Every structure is written in C-alpha cells, then in structure tokens.
Amino acid sequence: MSVIFGVARLTNRERLDASAELALVEQCRRKNFEAFGKIIDAYQARVIGFVRRMVATSEEAEDIAQEVFIRAYQGMDRFDGRSSLRTWLFRIAYNLCVDNARKRQRAVPEASFDESEGSLEMPDHRWDPEAQVLDAELRTVVEEAIGTMSEKLRTVLLLHDKEEMGYDELAGILDVPVGTVKSRLFLARSHVQKAVEVYRS
C-alpha cells in the first residue's frame, strides 16, 4: 500500500484557518489520507511538545503523540465542529496523558507552594515582556519549573500560555469551572516566576 501521509507539507506552527480546517476534516471523513497528513503537519510539533512536557520520557511522549493522531483519524466522524480542531486534538492529547499517568501511577512531584515566600505578589513590572528573551539557561530554568509543577497546573499553563487557549476553551477540556482554570494558571505562573527569580538572584 503506497499511501503517503502529508505529501503537501505545511510549515511548523502554520495555523489552519477555520474554513481550511473544516475542509480538511471533511476530506478526512472521506478517508483522504493526504488531507489528514496536512493536519498532522500543522499540529505534530505542538502536540509532541505538549505531550513531552506531560509525561516522563521521550519514548512515552512519541508513542502518545502518535496515538493522538490515530485516534483523531479514527474518530474524525465524531468531530462535530463545535470546538476547533486544535482544541479537539489537545483534548485527546490531554486525556491520553491523564490515562498514561494513571496507568503508570506516576506520582508527579508536586512543588509545594510556600505561602510565606511571598512570591505570589504582583509581578515585577520592571520586567518588560517584549524585552524578555529566553536564553538557553533561562529556558532550562523555565522548562524545569514547568516539569516540577503538578500535572493540573502544568496542563493549564501549557494550554493557556503556550497554546494560547482561552479560559472557556480550557474549562471545557478540563471539565472544571473557569474560576478553577484561572486559579491554576495563577499558581502555575507564580511557580515559574519564583524559579526565574531564584535563577536571577
């Protein structure tokens, strides 16, 4: 069988607009492999990046990321278009990561939040977001901070701040109230901020 997925490649992180996305979904429902290849091209790096930060090893991450696309391909008929394709894919990814954690009973060492440190105060406004470029060391610090926070906080942080999902979108994926999403985001950001402050000091 000489089927090649993703003949026409999209550049990494190239966003599909809504109409193009729906057209691709429609083609996928008719088992058009090439159309599904385009969807993989558009989302593979982001899905792998998300899953990689949610599970313990690269091997697990690669396996789960493949499973995300396989399930998406198999379940394309059930995609009703009420959410975006991106949200749907990340919901699958999130659920698989949760299942994986349950199976392996991987206890994520949750970083305890020391309230006495006062790191939950308002961020230092001298940090100009535009001027903050991650160098390799700072990137490592941020990555480590993301890796050591609880799965709940990490999920919200990655999906909101990295994947730029809205509060409502996230609340739908996680099946929690919007207020809970905000609470987790705040705690997650504070955890990263604390790590960065320690590094800078």
Place this chain on the structure above:
Amino acid sequence: MIDNNELISKLAREVPLSMAEAHELDQVLGASEVVASFVRQVPDEEPSLAWRSALNERLIAHHAPKRTTVRQWGMVGFGSAVAVAASIFFLTKPVPPKGGSLATSANAEQILLDAHRANVFALSTGAGDGSEPIQAKTVNADYQWTEADLGAF
C-alpha cells in the same frame, strides 16, 4: 484589601472566590504576562522523520484491518441476506396439495393418453358419440332394466 495569603490559600484549595477576590485574581493574571511570554518561548518539539514514518505505518495498519473487517462483514451480511431470502421464498411458496388438481407433467401426459385411448375405444365400439365424456353408469339395486338393455346383451 484582601489578605494575600488568604487568597493564595483559596486558590490552592480551588474554593470559589468572592467577587473582589476574583477581580484581584484577574488583575494579577493580567499583570503576569511576562511569565506567559517565557512559557510561549519554550520551543516545540520537531518530530523526527522516523516518528512520522512510524505514525504513517500505524495509520495504515489501523486503516487496513478496518477495510478487511468491513469486507468480511459485508460478505457475511450478503450471505445472511441470501439465506434469509431463500428461507422466505420456500416458506411462502404455495405447496401443491397431494392428489390435487396440479399434476406433474408425467401425470398430465398419462391422463391425456388415457383420455385419448378411451375416446378411440368409444368411437370404435360405438359407445358414446365421441364428444361426450365417457361416464360409467351407476348401477344400483333400484335400477329398472329396459327391453333395450336386455336386448343389448
């Protein structure tokens, strides 16, 4: 002013916030965009060609058995449909009553032959006029024999 530690505690326990606390939380989140920018700059993971190739193989493997299964179930379904149709045909087919008016072709041929022979016999012996069916006369005890009858003997 809300005590910060009290808010932190509520956030950690994920309990509902008051309006003022929710407002404060929104403000803090709005002011912490710099952290969000750090997270945004964390790189994606570009998949290897091997990963993509393995994904393609898995997709094809998942696709192929499905087609086989569909084909197999299609064959089973078609066979079942034929069997059901045949059963219905034989169940609803009118069964000819034994010894009834419907006869096999062999019987019909025999009947025609017998009728022809009887007709020829009748014409040659003068019994009957050849157009009327030959019917046996029923003789019972009350029958009154005529002179003609006796003369025929």
